Amino acid sequence: MTILIRVPATTANLGPGFDCLGLALDLWNEVRVDLIGSSLTIQIEGEGADCLPINSNNLIYQSMKSYAQWMKCELPQGMSLTCVNNIPMGSGLGSSSAAIVAGILTARELLGIQRDLDLELEIAASIEGHPDNVAPCLVGGLVAVHKTASGYDVHKYRPAPLNLAIVLPDYVFPTEKARAALPLSISMVNAIHNLSRIPGLIDALTSGDLTNMRDLMDDRLHQPYRLPLIPGAEQAIEAAYTAGAAGVALSGAGPSLLAIAPDTIELCKIAETITSVFHKARLSSRVFYPAINQSGAITLTS
Secondary structure (H helix, E strand, O other): OEEEEEEEEEEEOOOOOOOOEEEEEEEEEEEEEEOOOOOEEEEEEEOOOOOOOOOOOOHHHHHHHHHHHHOOOOOOOOEEEEEEEOOOOOOOOOHHHHHHHHHHHHHHHHHOOOOOHHHHHHHHHHHHOOOOOHHHHHHOOEEEEEEOOOOEEEEEEOOOOOEEEEEEEOOOOOHHHHHHOOOOOOOHHHHHHHHOOHHHHHHHHHHOOOOOHHHHOOOOOOHHHHHHHOOOHHHHHHHHHHOOOOEEEEOOOOOOEEEEEOOHHHHHHHHHHHHHHHHHOOOOEEEEOOOEOOOOOEEEEO
């Protein structure tokens, strides 16, 4: 039995949608699982090949175990995992969510359990700690998600074709550090500021009308506290707007920046501008131009 799981990168928050908005991107990790031998073997290619664990501590395998324990089942002892990673680690592009979702879907296929999206999201969010990356990774598209008394409620939207650039500076910004930077309480004014922008932002992303995108992506809950910790990030956002960006925000917790442009020509110019600002802050950068993924994670079994 061979299982192939493909899981997309995601960009979360999108400015004001802290911990509740996410977008799936056409940038993928793949996991191939073969039932073979009597023990676990893991091989990793691409991103993280030099540092990710290749034993039972691997997050994909840990997520497989969590799913199996949740379902009160046992995983097969003999299996080989081959991971091909294209999603950069620690980038704000949902690499850990991709690993978690891959593990859950792999375990589901191995155990022959019928798909239950609500349960998969609940397990994934319990491992990750928040749902805004795992939800779009599972279902694709633009997602608004919130916790309920019994689990999570997911609203999926089909975004318009958008010109996106992700600029990832070579800067270590762990999620734990990004979370620790946040205040313990916020003002009513700032809460209203963010909440009032989310409906308009969803409308703009689905209609493709970028007219007011800069205002709609303005955030007061997390970016003011995180951006100063990333060298050059605040200046890069301002420079991107000057270069013609419709909207710019931290991708997830960062350090990468998500830029939305009115056309592909402007997009390249904006990405180069952001890269130049990071270079002045003595940081090299990588640039990605992902399309939006509509399908979410894909499972193939043979």
